[in-house]
Amino acid sequence: MTRSARRTRRMLQVAGLGAAAAIALSACSSSGDSSAKSDASPKSNSAASASPKLSGTVTVFAAASLKESFTKLGHEFEQQHPGTKVTFNFGGSDALAASITSGAPADVFAAASPKTMGVVTDHKDAVGTPATFVRNQLEIATLPGNPDKISSLKDLTKPGLKVVLCDKTVPCGAAAQKALEASKLKLTPVSYEQDVKGALNKVELKEADAAVVYKTDVKSAGNKVEGVEFPESTKAINDYPIALLKHAPNPEASKAFMALVQSAEGQKVLNEAGFLKP
Structure with a gap:
């Protein structure tokens, strides 16, 4: 091989190494940018989706x-x-x-x-x-065991039976009046209570024989009262x-x-x- 040919070969080898290095650097730079963007993206999304803490x-x-x-x-x-x-x-x-x-x-x-x-x-x-x-729907709350054998809304009109209602201005009282009117019944309670818990409490304390309250209140009272359903309650659901x-x-x-x-x-x-x- 002549001196001129050898010099040309060396120049080509150097040029090839330089090109390879440039490609490697470019790849590293691209990888670094991608990583930086990848790291930044979740933080940005997280900040955007975070809801304010309630206190x-x-x-x-x-x-x-x-x-x-x-x-x-x-x-x-x-x-x-x-x-x-x-x-x-x-x-x-x-x-x-x-x-x-x-x-x-x-x-x-x-x-x-x-x-x-x-x-x-x-x-x-x-x-x-x-x-x-x-x-919510009405139900009759009686004493445990239902000693007065109450089975209907009409039974609450029995002479001598102590019945409690919610005041007519209270939703449970207004619903009870609506049910009574639907049944064409007249009932004079021993007391009107200011809320449904007050009416229920009278039966729980055995100060009344029965009260017209909500199904939910009968359920929450457990064995302190007994519940009696009546069909007229479907006409007075609140x-x-x-x-x-x-x-x-x-x-x-x-x-x-x-x-x-x-x-x-x-x-x-x-x-x-x-x-x-x-």
Whole structure:
């Protein structure tokens, strides 16, 4: 091989090595950029999808018949959202509505009838349209063992029988009156109670022989009372609406609590308590 040929061969070898090095550097650079983008992308998506952490107190005004179910859901909500607390004011829906329209601080109102919710919405104290989340049906609560052999709504009119009703202004009382009117019956109770728990309590304490309450209340009382169904109750089923209040101190957490109530998990708790699906 001539000197000129050898020099040409060496020049080609050097050029080949340089090209290979350039390709390798380019590959490393491309790999590094891809990795950087890959690392940055999840962080960006995570930040975008992260929801704000809920905290603070949610104050719920709720019908007395919701006491057991809502208390359970309140504990569940607090476990799901550490740093939150759910407080309740249970009572007659009419009294709760009056408190709200008078300026009582509350986040959520869950009423036992559209009529009592209407007091709040008419006063422009609710946000949006209230949603019906459950329904409830009446039942007769008697003393354990049903010693008076009560088997119908008509039996409550027996002379000497001490019967308690909810006040007519309370949803359970209005429903009872509707059932009595449907049956063309007149009943004079020994007392009218301000909420359904008050009526039930009279039977539990044996201060009354029977009371017209909700199925859910009979169920929650366990063996303290005995329940008697009556067909007229189907004509007086109450829808339960829930709403976020206009001046809610903690609206975000309140919306989350309402979402739990209306979720499959919340509905399961309410159905197990005896409430009917909306």
